[in-house]
Amino acid sequence: MNDMLVGKPLKRKEDQRLLTGKGRYVDDIRRPGETYAVFVRSPIAHGIIKSIDKEAALAAPGVLGVFTGKDIQRDEWGSIPCGWVVTDRQGEPHKAVPHYALTPDRARYVGDHLAVVVAETYEQARDGAELVEIEFEELEPVVTLAMAMEGEQIHDLAPQNLCYDWELGSRAEIDAIFETAHHVTSLDLVNNRLVPNAMEPRAAIAEYDSGLDSYTLWSTSQNPHMLRWMLSGSVTGIPETKIRVIAPDVGGGFGMKIYCYPEETTCLWLSKVIDRPVRWTGDRSESFLADTHARDHLTTVDLAMDKDGTFLGMKIDTTANMGAYLSNYATSIPTYFYATLFAGCYKTPVIYSNVRAVFTNTSPVDAYRGAGRPEAAYLIERVVDVAAREMGMDPIDIRRRNFIKPEDFPYQTPVILTYDIGDYDASLDEALRMIDYDGFPARREEAKARGKLRGIGLACYIEACGVAPSQLIGKMGAGAGLWESGQIRFNATGTAFVLTGTHGHGQGHETTFGQIVADMFGIPIEDVELIHGDTSQVPMGMGTYGSRSLAVGGSAIVRAGEKVIEKGRKIAAHMLEASVIDIEFEQGLFSVTGTNKSVTIKEVAERAYVPLDYPEGLEPGLDETAFYDPGNFTYPAGTHICEVEIDPRTGVLEIVDWVAVDDFGTVINPMIVEGQIHGGLAQGIGQAIMENGVYDPESGQLITGSFMDYCMPRADDLPSFRVGYTCTPCTHNPLGAKGAGEAGCIAAPPTLINAIVNALDIRHIDMPATGEKLWRIARDKIAAQ
Amino acid sequence: MPTVSMAVNGKDVSGEVEGRTLLVEFIRKNLRLTGTHVGCDTSQCGACVVHVNGRSVKSCTMLAVEAEGATVTTLEGLVKDGKMHPMQEAFRDQHGLQCGFCTPGMVMSTIDLLRVNPDPSEAEIRDWLEGNICRCTGYHNIVKAVQQVASGDAA
Numbered sequence: 001m002n003d004m005l006v007g008k009p010l011k012r013k014e015d016q017r018l019l020t021g022k023g024r025y026v027d028d029i030r031r032p033g034e035t036y037a038v039f040v041r042s043p044i045a046h047g048i049i050k051s052i053d054k055e056a057a058l059a060a061p062g063v064l065g066v067f068t069g070k071d072i073q074r075d076e077w078g079s080i081p082c083g084w085v086v087t088d089r090q091g092e093p094h095k096a097v098p099h100y101a102l103t104p105d106r107a108r109y110v111g112d113h114l115a116v117v118v119a120e121t122y123e124q125a126r127d128g129a130e131l132v133e134i135e136f137e138e139l140e141p142v143v144t145l146a147m148a149m150e151g152e153q154i155h156d157l158a159p160q161n162l163c164y165d166w167e168l169g170s171r172a173e174i175d176a177i178f179e180t181a182h183h184v185t186s187l188d189l190v191n192n193r194l195v196p197n198a199m200e201p202r203a204a205i206a207e208y209d210s211g212l213d214s215y216t217l218w219s220t221s222q223n224p225h226m227l228r229w230m231l232s233g234s235v236t237g238i239p240e241t242k243i244r245v246i247a248p249d250v251g252g253g254f255g256m257k258i259y260c261y262p263e264e265t266t267c268l269w270l271s272k273v274i275d276r277p278v279r280w281t282g283d284r285s286e287s288f289l290a291d292t293h294a295r296d297h298l299t300t301v302d303l304a305m306d307k308d309g310t311f312l313g314m315k316i317d318t319t320a321n322m323g324a325y326l327s328n329y330a331t332s333i334p335t336y337f338y339a340t341l342f343a344g345c346y347k348t349p350v351i352y353s354n355v356r357a358v359f360t361n362t363s364p365v366d367a368y369r370g371a372g373r374p375e376a377a378y379l380i381e382r383v384v385d386v387a388a389r390e391m392g393m394d395p396i397d398i399r400r401r402n403f404i405k406p407e408d409f410p411y412q413t414p415v416i417l418t419y420d421i422g423d424y425d426a427s428l429d430e431a432l433r434m435i436d437y438d439g440f441p442a443r444r445e446e447a448k449a450r451g452k453l454r455g456i457g458l459a460c461y462i463e464a465c466g467v468a469p470s471q472l473i474g475k476m477g478a479g480a481g482l483w484e485s486g487q488i489r490f491n492a493t494g495t496a497f498v499l500t501g502t503h504g505h506g507q508g509h510e511t512t513f514g515q516i517v518a519d520m521f522g523i524p525i526e527d528v529e530l531i532h533g534d535t536s537q538v539p540m541g542m543g544t545y546g547s548r549s550l551a552v553g554g555s556a557i558v559r560a561g562e563k564v565i566e567k568g569r570k571i572a573a574h575m576l577e578a579s580v581i582d583i584e585f586e587q588g589l590f591s592v593t594g595t596n597k598s599v600t601i602k603e604v605a606e607r608a609y610v611p612l613d614y615p616e617g618l619e620p621g622l623d624e625t626a627f628y629d630p631g632n633f634t635y636p637a638g639t640h641i642c643e644v645e646i647d648p649r650t651g652v653l654e655i656v657d658w659v660a661v662d663d664f665g666t667v668i669n670p671m672i673v674e675g676q677i678h679g680g681l682a683q684g685i686g687q688a689i690m691e692n693g694v695y696d697p698e699s700g701q702l703i704t705g706s707f708m709d710y711c712m713p714r715a716d717d718l719p720s721f722r723v724g725y726t727c728t729p730c731t732h733n734p735l736g737a738k739g740a741g742e743a744g745c746i747a748a749p750p751t752l753i754n755a756i757v758n759a760l761d762i763r764h765i766d767m768p769a770t771g772e773k774l775w776r777i778a779r780d781k782i783a784a785q
Numbered sequence: 786m787p788t789v790s791m792a793v794n795g796k797d798v799s800g801e802v803e804g805r806t807l808l809v810e811f812i813r814k815n816l817r818l819t820g821t822h823v824g825c826d827t828s829q830c831g832a833c834v835v836h837v838n839g840r841s842v843k844s845c846t847m848l849a850v851e852a853e854g855a856t857v858t859t860l861e862g863l864v865k866d867g868k869m870h871p872m873q874e875a876f877r878d879q880h881g882l883q884c885g886f887c888t889p890g891m892v893m894s895t896i897d898l899l900r901v902n903p904d905p906s907e908a909e910i911r912d913w914l915e916g917n918i919c920r921c922t923g924y925h926n927i928v929k930a931v932q933q934v935a936s937g938d939a940a
Contacts (some may be wrong), residue, residue, distance in 0.1 A: 015877040018885030019869060019892065021820015021861040028819035123803065199824045199832060199886040199920050251822070251886030252920050284825035506884030506921045675880045675922060682923030707829035707918065715914035715924040720907070744923075 005515040005525060009671035013510040013525070023249040026203040026218050031277035034205070035064055037267055038125035039280070040115040040132045041289060042107035045143065045361040045700025046152065047136030049105060049114065056131040057117055062124030064274055066132060068115045069104030072269055077101065080260050081234040082326035083479040086164050086335050086357075094164040097155040097359070099325035101235075101265040107136065108154055108324035109361050110701055111289025113262045118274055141361040141700035145298050145319050148358035154324065155359060163322050163331065163357040168339045168415060174352035177313035181304035185387040190766045191375045193296035193321070193693035194686075195710055196368045198505075200251020201282040202291065204264035206271035214242040215271060219264050221247040221533075222257045222503050223543020226480070228535050230260040230328065231268060240535075243268075247533035250505035254683070255367040256291050257505070258545050259328045263290075288705045293693050294368030296321035297334065301379045303348075309391050309398045313350040314342060316379065320357045320365075327366035331357065336416075336476040337372030337464070337546075343413035344380040345424045345460045345637060346402040351414045361700045367545060369683055370742045373463040374749060378767075381459040381750030386763060395754070396432070399460055400425065406728075416476075417464055419635045420731045422663060424460055427726045431458065431639040431661040434724055443643070452645040453778070454656075455759025459640055459750035465739035466634035466730070467546025483629035484548070485539040486556030488517065488564050490622035492609040494602030495527040499625075501541005502553035503533045507741065508672040509549060513557055515668055516735070520561045521601050522588020539625055547739025550668065551634050555733045559626035568604045570618060575599050575607055634730045634738035638662035640681075640747040644755045648782060651775025653689060653756070654719075661724040662743050666736035673740045674723050680744020681721055686713040687745070688752040692768050711768075791855045793818070794862030802849045808842075809833040811849035812859060820860040820889050824918070831917030834890035835859045841897035843890075843916070860889040863896075871934050872896050881930035883921035890917050895931045904935055 017023050054066040079098040086094045102113045115132050119125035142151030142161060149160045178184060205218040215238065221227050224245040232240040250257060263280050270278040282290070298319045304312040320334035339353040388398040403424045404411050411419045440456050447454035470481030487499035498517050504510065510530040518525040531537050541553070569583040572590030576583070582593045591598035608622035643657040660677050667673050690711040694703045704710035729736030749767060756769050760777055790799035793816060800815040812818050812835065821844060824832035833844045836858040863870035872892050875881065882888040891914070898905060898913045905913065910931045911924065919927065 011877055012880070014885070015882060016869075018882055018888055019860075019873045019876055020864050021818065021859065021889060023820075023885050025819075025822075025886070027823075030817075123805075197920055199830065199884065199918065200822070201824070249885065251824075252884040254920070283823075284827065284830070508883070671880045675883055675926060678923035678925040679883065679921045680923075683920070706827045707825050708827050712918050712920070713923075714918060715928065716908070716911040718911075718924055720925050720928065721923065 004519050006519050006668050008669065010511055010515060010669055012508045013514060014508065025200055025249045025251055026205060026220050027281045029205060029218055029248070031205060031207055034277040034279050035118050035120060035274055036122040036125040037116050037118050037270060037278050037280040038129040039113050039263065040117065040129050040134070042110055042112040042114055044107060044136055044138055045110050045141035046139040047107050048139065049107060050135040050137055052115055053133035056133065057128040060124065060128045060131055062120040063128040064118045064120065066115060066117050066128065067270070069100055069102035072100070072102055073104055075269065077269060078235050080262065080265060081230055082328060082331055084329050084332035085477040085479065086166055086331040087477060088164040089167050094331050095155070095158040095162070097157050097326060101262040101269070109363055111286070111363060112324065113266070116266050116270065118270055118278060143361060143695050143697045143700045145296065145321050145358065145360065148360050154361060158359055161359040163326070163359060165356045166335050167352070167354045169350065169352035171352055173350055174313050174315050177350050178302070178304050178315065181312050182307040183391060184302050184304050185383055185390050186300065186302045187383045187386055187764060189299045189301065189379055189382060191295045191297040191299065191378060192687060192691070192767045194294040194368060194691050195288055195693045196254045196256035196291060196294060197287065197712060198252030198254055198256060201284060201287045202257065202261065202263065203281040204267045205277055205279040206264070206267035207277040208271040208275060210275060214244070215268055216244045216246065217264060217268055218246045218248065220250050220257050221245065222250070222253040222505060222545055224503065224533055224535050225501060225541050226543055227260050231265065235265055236268065244536045247503055250503070253505045254369045255371055255545055258543065259292060259366060284707065285705060288710065289702060290363060292327045292366040293323065293363045294365060295375060296365055297375055299379055301383045303383045303387050305387060305391065309393050309401055311346055311348040311402045314348050316342060316353040318355045320355055321362065322357050322359050323362045323364035324359060325364045327364040330364060330366045332478070333367050333372045338376050340416045341373050341376035341462065341464060342380065342415050344377070345404060345462050347404050349414060362695055369680065370746045371546070373742065374684065374746045377459065377461040377746045378749045381461065382753060385754045389763065395458065399428065417633060420632055421728045422635055422637050423726060423728050424637060427637065427639040427661045427663055428460060430724050430726055431641045431659050434659040434661065434722060435641045435643070435657060447645050451647070453648055453759040454643060454645045455755045456641065456643050457751050457754025457756070457758050459747050459754060461747045462635055462637040463742060463746050464633035465547035465636055465742065466551030466630050466733065467548040469630050469632055481629060482542050482548070483627050484553040484556045485541045485625065485627050486553060486560040487539055487625040488557065488560045490564065490605040490608065492606050494523065494605045496521065496523065497529050497531055498557060499531045499538045500553050500557060501538055502544045502549040504544065507544070507549060507676070508669065512550060512668045512672060513554065516554060516557060517561065523601060547741040550735065550737045551730065551733055551739045552628060552630050554735050554737060555630070556626050556628035558734045559628050560624050563624035563626055564622060567622060567624060568601065571604045571607055572599050574615060574618060575604070631732040634665065636662060636664050636738040636740065636743055638743065638747065640751040642751050642755050644759055646759050646774055646778065648778035651771040651778060653771060653774055655685070656719065658719055658721045659724065660721060660744065660747065661726060662740070663726045663728055664740045665727060665730040665738035667725065668737065676740045677723055677744045678721055680742060681748050682713050682718055684745035684748020685718060685752055688749040688767050689769050690717065787850055789849050789853050791852050791857055793857045794859060804850065806849045807845050808847040808849050808852050809844035812844060818859050818861055822886055822889055824886060829918065830887065831890040831894060832887050834893040834917065836893060836897065841894050860892060870896065872930070875930040875933040879926045879930040879933055881922060881927040887917060887919040891919065891927055898931065899935055905931070
């Protein structure tokens, strides 16, 4: 009998290869006869393409071909799709502007794809790309969000550069509430543009097999099946049976690698034209220019309260940046993954949101870790903090007063979602205990004696994870369901393959799913091998994002395991000469109820493939597949509290303590979950005080286009973190798990900004709250004294 | 094209390179040692750190021809008799890696840290890691891994 593995901090199965240089990322793969593609990107933000001169490039050494958007259009390849239809206030669908792999007519952002050069070597392709001459009729670029609707029209389909003007809730109802309110707190917020920056740049290798008339695409993808579906169904018309997508080891994704991109689409096309494998590996400069970016909102939020600080209603007005084209899920992020979270942890009875999504001459914007939910948590937890300040209330008291209480679940929010379970006071209590909240005034005084301004801030966040119940998101406009597949394939010797449609790229799926299956069957984890990331091996699946892999993918694996057990009971009944209803299964042993007669899963697996004496009707094999569609989202929630010290003479900020108390439901591997929290916190802290994607407002050039200009969090910018848990298991999936991937970067920005405004005793500061901003505020305050 | 020779992971190797070929390209493309990664193009991320003559170097900051005659160790070369280096073990023990892409540079760099400073404080570890960017771990567990090796404790 095995010790149970679920709940234990098992070391990861994937680490041996990754630590010894034996990982296999896309750029590590070599194909015989391969060629290299380098893209010619737009040097300007906005302009009509007048001519593209290929001659000099075609004459360069090693160059095999130079191609433009018009070349691909001749093969009638279509637009890269946006798969989520958002319906605007007039009942019209969003403006579905075309997005071709190589833009045939107009450059719409710096880095846009104008042409591609293929050569024998990377260096020759790069040298060739330098020789492609492009003439433009330059147009005025539309760069800032504030000016987007007044600027030059970017797409013929989208007057005023408006993708949609969407609302949720009733404007008349919210207006009536605001008329009777005792106090309204109003706050203008910037949610700064972020560049995801997974450490592995995107890459692709496409190979065409003329004998089979089929394609293989190695891609740095978080969801290979969706990539295949989009390439087949929307872009190329090539049957899915003729496209195999392989996502091997992938070096981080954070949402940015969910999508079907122009580069891999172009490589797929090239592989048949060149009739040799074509590879492309982006460099970091290309990542900055042409990976999807994130966030980028301008928001006004108004919170109406009665005289006791009870929330009566909230009104949100947001302008959200789509960038130059619509990435695959861009439309859903500032709507159904944002406004549906505006209840937060609170019983705000009426909520109204209005979101205008606009096009600009900047890189497309789509989901990045948290995806809409960090923006929601930031505005809620900031406005609540400012409300407490304006009402003269303690920030803890105002939250507790408005919390949804354990007895209120299931709780129907006014913004579509129904929370199944939670205990927000429990997380808050634990966080207050861990940070020693009552001791803060003494710590502040002690810091003051050292010349430092010490502040404390908290955020009580909630998120919707386990993406997603298909019927519900269908009503919201999703073009696909977000169920997941799981398959457990026992071998004759008792080992098992587990196949999942999710994809691990740092999350440790091989370990976590291994723990679940090992426990379920009482076999060693070494006997469980995960297969993922290959559309030719794994049943159709929907990939990894939205903290869904465990809650949805893990649940599918459990369901498949239950089917295996059912099948195993029939085989065991035959082996033990008992009837099926008398067969029990526990800890890897099938036994006859009330007897000591039993067979192991290993023996059953062997007999499944050696059915020499099977009775009629008993089917050979022990290999079952399940598809799991969740009944609801999951709702991880928690409280983070941090303390900061600011040196008023220099503006230098130090995060001196960080306590994270999260309720993720059941935790399978606490070591991995803590790692997810740490990493999310680093990204959230990055957004709060360092990271900012900045385009020059005049020219549309990306100013923060390298790691020397875009401020990534480094080791000496961050503290060590203290992590605690509370647990209310998810009520509607078999694991009780909620998902942990995004919590850190959702909780961190409001937590840290609340601490900073507390330290400086100011009402608000916009992200990123850089040292320069802090220094200026501190200097002005000193001068005023 | 010039020929360059060096000892990599204990083996004498040589190859033809262009004058502009970087050491990291020679390691990845000519030698097919893909454990060393390229994460940026401005010598900021540190995913490509290797040891050249015993010291950590970003292999994107050297031309291959500059390594003529040098002794080079990559992540692959740390494994001796099938056993990982204590720093590799510590990264596994402490969950100091997630996607694994920055990991080669992190391991090579922190080994060099302990060579010059066998007992670093947390602040010194974090300061040393200025030149290595990780997007997954928040550095927390990388720091713990270095502390594990420095203290001589297994997990």
